[in-house]
Amino acid sequence: MPHTVVTIGAGQAAAVAARTLRRRGHDGPIVLVGDEKYRPYQRPPLSKEYLSGEQEPEDGFLLDEQWCADHDIELRLGVRAARLDTTQQCVELEDGSRIPGDGILIATGSRARRLPGVEGDRIVYLRDLDDAARLRGYLQPGSRVVLVGAGFIGSEVASTARSAGADVTMLEQLDVPLEPVLGREMGEVCARLHRDHEVDLRTGEVVESVTETPDGVTVRTRRGTVVDGDVIVIGIGTVPNIEVAERSGIAVDDHGVLVDEYCRTNIDGVFAAGDITSHWHPLFGRRLRVEHFDNANKQSMAAAKNMLGRTTVFDDPHWFWSDQYDLSLQYAGHAERWDEVVVRGSVEALDFVAFYLDAGVVRAAFSVERGAEMYLAKELIAAQARADPAKLRDEDIDLAALVS
Amino acid sequence: MSEWVHVAHLEELTRGRKKVVTVGSEEIALFLVGDRVYALHNVCLHKQRSLAKGTVFNGRVVCPGHQWAFDLETGWEEEKEECQPTYEVKVEGDSVHVIPQRRVLTEAPAVRD
Structure with missing residues (x-):
């Protein structure tokens, strides 16, 4: 069990990890190190509500100042980590100073290509x-x-x-x-x-x-x-910020920091979560890197629990949303190839769920204006369910019936 | 002090499993799960979608907008650490009553797992 937890990165994954650690009983110091000058904030509104003027920056901040003060969360903002010194158990900053920490979360995220x-x-x-x-x-x-x-x-x-x-x-x-x-x-x-x-x-x-x-x-x-x-x-994609990990002897591939299904890196006591991870995914039997907001939340919660010795497999089916033109677009799962795309509802009416089947198994789903059914699609994906396309198409059959 | 208000017949809920009722200015979503009726404020605290259009699964109602999952009993969203308002419900015979006053948890219920 670590005494002091340091996150390298102070974005979504780091903020949720900090909150989860406190919620799960970690009493020792928690320090978030971030290169942006702002307190941790959510990125999804940057292309939507904030961009449109419906929301201001304050609405998107994650850990309010009072909460941080009450819960002993230290934010070191506008500073860059240089590397993690795993032998000395500390994070070295670019300015030469060091932050001791024996529980580390790499949450450096990604940058725009x-x-x-x-x-x-x-x-x-x-x-x-x-x-x-x-x-x-x-x-x-x-x-x-x-x-x-x-x-x-x-x-x-x-x-x-x-x-x-x-x-x-x-x-x-x-x-x-x-x-x-x-x-x-x-x-x-x-x-x-x-x-x-x-x-x-x-x-x-x-x-x-x-x-x-x-x-x-x-x-x-x-x-x-x-x-x-x-x-x-x-908007042509992102590049994972693997530089700090590389300099620290932490195993990476082209996609990100390598972690297993418990969010562990190759170094004891060092975890990673969020956009930065190239994570082994038990549900899909391969490594994945995703940039979903939901992943930053769920994976960092799992990382925090594992850090505290509460063994948690991270095998979430992966889900994201995109609100465009007052329409709710959602996607769940992962499918690199598929034999069949089965549509439930009407594409013409922009009211449907499309299921991606590979060898009869539901691997992914894409929906427009069908958030309720998307929840059940996620359950099908998580269960690696074999589904009869005729039943998926049949709106008289509740998807919930296909889940069990 | 708010009083009980009759809002629906159990028989109506038995058919569709859910129903939206309005009491004064309160838009209330009723959900029947097993033999229990739950009542939550229908307008999602996140982006104001209708919870009644969502999915009920594993003791939670999931908002179709962004998959926020609220505990049917407490309204608590475990991941987001926010609380959707709920209402007290009682069923007497065929009659479903609520107290149309929102209840919100101010801190997380004890974590379960």
Whole structure:
């Protein structure tokens, strides 16, 4: 059982771990070390409620000051960890100082992938509060927003920008947005949502150059398409922040810090949770790295419990949501390949759940406006259920009946 | 001091397992699980979706908006550490009554596992 817990990172996973440790009876010191100057906050509102102005930063903060004071949680903000000294049991900061800790959680998260050399005032990679604050200023009626990438970040920004009355052009590399995750049919549904809301979505477009002037920004694609805008938001994926782990002798792969189903790294007493982890997933029989908010919560709760000796297998089916154009999009599970996509409900009416079956087993599900059924889809995925496609399609059969 | 208000017949709940009723300004979602009736404020404290449109499973009602799972009895969301308001319920014969006054836990109930 550790005496002092130090988290390297002070984001979602770290904050939830701190809370869970206190909830589960850890009395010793807890220190969160984060490179952002802000207290831990939630990122999902940065592309939605905060970006639209419905919410302010304070609404998204995770551990309020009084609670931290009452529960002896120390926040070391605006400081970067250099490495973990596992022999000395301390975290070394870039400024040379050291924080002793015998229970460590690596929660360094991920950063936005950047196009080499593409930086500027009108160029936004949306990851943190400062990025969102900058972007917010550009979302006005009639302003021209150019988005690179039709993934979930780009899609949510498109939705928020359209609500603000901005004109939106979206450049997506693939022929069908999100095809690797959702497949062709469901990817086309996502494309349709944008077009239904007057987003100029151009697929099969790869950015060649981005040029900024005082008056605007111009994007040129390999095909020769030229798009002018007031701001460009580039959402082309993330890169895990593995540098601290690498420097500390903690095993990593290309995707992140390696952890087992108990959130343990290769070093005793060192755990990891959240975006940073390349975690062994017992349900899917492989390693996964996900960037879901829900994973940061659930995995860090599991890590905290394991840290306190309460053995907890982390095998959550994985779930995320995306609120776009007043529609609730949700996804659960993991499927790299599937034999069949079974639709329950109506794609045309944007009211359905699509199940991804691999050798008859439900591996993933994607829903629009069917959050209630998505909960049951998650249960099917967690149970590695074999389901009869005819029953999945039949709305007279309650999905709950298929779970048991 | 609020009093009991008759809000539904048990028979109505037996059919659909759930029902939304309004008492004054309170929108209340009733759920029948086994032989117990639970009453929670229907408007989710998170993003104001309707809990009655959610799923009841394993002693919790799950909001369809973002899968927040509230304990049917206490309204407590264990992961988020927030509490959806609940109402006191009694069933007398076929009659379901609530006290239309919201109850909210201010701290977590003892953890179970």
